[in-house]
Amino acid sequence: MPDKLIRIQRQTGDAPRRRPVMIAIAGDSAAGKTTLTSGLVATLGPDRVTAICVDDYHRYDREERKPLPFTALHPDCNYLDIMEQHLQLLAAGHPILKPVYDHGTGQLARPELVSPAEFVVVEGLLPLHSKLSRACFDIAIYLDPPEEIRHGWKVRRDTEKRGYREEQVRAELRRREPESAAYIRPQRAAADIVVRFAPIPGRDDPPGTPLSGELLLRPTIRHPDLSVVLDGRRTVHVRLNRDTDGRPVDALHIHGYASAEETALVRRAIWPQLGLPGEPPGSLGDLGGGRRSEPLAITQLLLLHHLLGAAETQHAAFAAATP
Amino acid sequence: MPDKLIRIQRQTGDAPRRRPVMIAIAGDSAAGKTTLTSGLVATLGPDRVTAICVDDYHRYDREERKPLPFTALHPDCNYLDIMEQHLQLLAAGHPILKPVYDHGTGQLARPELVSPAEFVVVEGLLPLHSKLSRACFDIAIYLDPPEEIRHGWKVRRDTEKRGYREEQVRAELRRREPESAAYIRPQRAAADIVVRFAPIPGRDDPPGTPLSGELLLRPTIRHPDLSVVLDGRRTVHVRLNRDTDGRPVDALHIHGYASAEETALVRRAIWPQLGLPGEPPGSLGDLGGGRRSEPLAITQLLLLHHLLGAAETQHAAFAAATP
Structure with missing residues (x-):
């Protein structure tokens, strides 16, 4: 009913809304996204920056993924349409109720309210996957370390912080390689x-x-x-x-x-x-x-x-x- | 950046999107909302109807609510801005990732994808709370049983299905009464x-x-x-x-x-x-x-x-x- 859409528009109003500056930090697992983001957040101050990770848009938890023929890198393994919707909302200055994936337990948890501050940093595996998601960003970054270096970083992180053994991490990297090539690395061209x-x-x-x-x-x-x-x-x-x-x-x-x-x-x-103000922070x-x-x-x-x-x-x- | 919003709009496209017919079924706790909804869903068939309950937009779980000075009926106890956003999205034919409140455990669970079918039934405590939420509906219903009858229904349901004792339910009803009067019953005027x-x-x-x-x-x-x-x-x-x-x-x-x-x-x-087709179903x-x-x-x-x-x-x- 077009008349209903007009009624809705009349209620949302035309007042200009403060919109955030949005930056994407895309890259494969353990490419250094969080390390890069941390320095930005620490320098600008957490009040001015909202940092989210779009790996939270996983469609399945770790148990549910096990029998599936693809890994967490695959677009079908993520609610990418909802990610796009939420990026649009943030870009227009609206809050979202963001899903939450717990890397520790491998489970999907209760969602959390995210209101865009002056800057929104969006890191993750697939933030630049589609034309629509790319259109939401003012600046797009792709992290592109050599694969052997990234593998080393992933082994260190996943063994030290996520409780895996090295051979498990290496096997997972091999399993993911075709999807890295098909879905992650093509984002480099969009940065x-x-x-x-x-x-x-x-x-x-x-x-x-x-x-x-x-x-x-x-x-x-x-x-x-x-x-x-x-x-x-x-x-x-x-x-x-x-x-x-x-x-x-x-x-x-x-x-x-x-x-x-x-x-x-x-x-x-x-x-x-x-x-x-001041000097460049440590x-x-x-x-x-x-x-x-x-x-x-x-x-x-x-x-x-x-x-x-x-x-x-x-x-x-x-x-x-x-x- | 207006140019960014234009880029986003260009990607979302102008193709007309099939929009659902939306009905609100508002009313206080145990007013009969789910009973009324069930017959509609059963008659039209679950493929044609998406039924959601906006009590899922609770901001706090049961434990978190305990020390708070208001009950689950209070607008501040709910993500009403997100509810409005999701109702707008559904009204325009878009899917949402809806929060989930588990009445059994009193906890907030992982959200679920909801795609609007031909009809969307939205029941709950506060679907008609704001002008914006009301604008999303084609038909608005308010369930208005006499209070003593509703109290009886609530006692029966909460003792039989949710594990409470009668005096607990009655105490909760007394605690909720000011907020029922302030926030639930005014929706009657909008039906x-x-x-x-x-x-x-x-x-x-x-x-x-x-x-x-x-x-x-x-x-x-x-x-x-x-x-x-x-x-x-x-x-x-x-x-x-x-x-x-x-x-x-x-x-x-x-x-x-x-x-x-x-x-x-x-x-x-x-x-x-x-x-x-056929006769009116049982x-x-x-x-x-x-x-x-x-x-x-x-x-x-x-x-x-x-x-x-x-x-x-x-x-x-x-x-x-x-x-």
């Missing part, structure tokens, strides 16, 4: 920034050398101009490159052995532009367990630059629309 | 049909006399013309009446001791108009436990008449909008 923490190819660095960071800065969003500050630097630099599909792209390299002096240069170039670059990564810190600074820039545009639009 | 099963006032019928039905048929929706079939009948009749606020209203009376002959007249007048008027009520059966027939009539209008509108 504005592809983040890769890895050893530098072709170098035979000794074990324990910190990983370097390579960030593909695709021209799908406007990136800050770092060329001046980085001109002539050896361990932090931007180079014009070709993307895997041949399209031109800027590649920001932060070497794992970059000197504190050179990374400090980048921090000092970006931080004042953010308009945040949570930037925090890997947990007392370890730090300069490439991670600079990646997080760059994402903060994008988030705060988008928020400024957003506030201006809201102010213009409000009488 | 298109007010249904009251009660003894006939002023008569001293012996115990065990079946309850009569009085249906206020408000002119907010178009009711079938029963005057011809009921003309001159004594135990089933329509009378012009005044509503509690003085406005004119038709009142359909079905006496509890109506003869089978007279109620059959009404059935035969309404049933063929519904376009359903589920109409079923009170459970092998007991039946003719006034309930006729109430359900009248609601089916409204539901199927609204569906016809709906189908015509959908056909007109589809190329």
Whole structure:
């Protein structure tokens, strides 16, 4: 009944609603999504950021999944239509009642109310799966570590925190590989920034050398101009490159052995532009367990630059629309 | 970012979507909502009807509610904004991930996917609480038994099925009374049909006399013309009446001791108009436990008449909008 839809619209009203800036952090299991997110939340403060994980949209609990012919990575194993619906609602500034998957017990729990703060960070396996979900984001990130490194991270996390044995984790990784290839990795093409923490190819660095960071800065969003500050630097630099599909792209390299002096240069170039009080906090670059990564810190600074820039545009639009 | 909302809209598309006919069945605890609903679902068939209970939108589980200064009837004790959101989504033909409250354990469980069928029956304590929720319905019913009768029903159900003792139920009813008055009963004013099963006032019928039905048929929706079939009948009749606020209203009376002959007249007048195959099923008027009520059966027939009539209008509108 169109007249009913009109009645509903009349009740919802036309008042402009404050909408959040939304960032997707997509990537395979143990690709570093939560580590990347934590530094953003800690720097902006939990009051300004709502962080959700879309793996909560699992359709089945762990027991129910066992006899199924696909893994938790498969779109059919998730309520992706509801995920899309909830992303749309959040993007429009509405609260949602989000499902909750408990990684500890493997069970689906009672849902929780999520109201979008100024920023919404959406991490998970499939946030960039569909055109509709992608349309909900202002900034899209894909975490793309080399597979052998990600496998190592997953083994460590799942044995230390989730009670699995190493051979179980490796078997699960093998079982998931076809679905990783089919559903997770294609999201790389939809990202504005592809983040890769890895050893530098072709170098035979000794074990324990910190990983370097390579960030593909695709021209799908406007990136800050770092060329001046980085001109002539050896361990932090931007180079014009070709993307895997041949399209031109800027590649920001932060070497794992970059000197504190050179990374400090980048921090000092970006931080004042953010308009945040004080000095860059120690949570930037925090890997947990007392370890730090300069490439991670600079990646997080760059994402903060994008988030705060988008928020400024957003506030201006809201102010213009409000009488 | 308005451009983001436009991107989202472009992805959701403009194709007309089949929308369900929605009926609200509001009323206090143990007012007979589920009994009324069951006959509708059984007659139309579960494939054509989605029945939900909005008491599932409880914000707290039973333990969490104990120290709170209000009962489950209070709007603040429920996610009413999410209920409104979900009713809007259903009204527009979208699925929802509905929260689930387990009356047995008093706990909130994992949510469940609900896709709207051709008809959506929404029963519960507060479906007509707000203007926005009311706008989502094509037909709104309020169940209005006399309080002493409802208390008796609640004592019986909660002692037999939910493991309470009678004095516990009576204490809970006293505790809830202010909130019943403040939040439940005001919904009566928003109903298109007010249904009251009660003894006939002023008569001293012996115990065990079946309850009569009085249906206020408000002119907010178009009711079938029963005057011809009921003309001159004594135990089933329509009378012009005044509503509690003085406005004119038709009142359909079905006496509890109506003869089978007279109620059959009404059935035969309404049933063929519904376009359903066969004879009126035995589920109409079923009170459970092998007991039946003719006034309930006729109430359900009248609601089916409204539901199927609204569906016809709906189908015509959908056909007109589809190329």
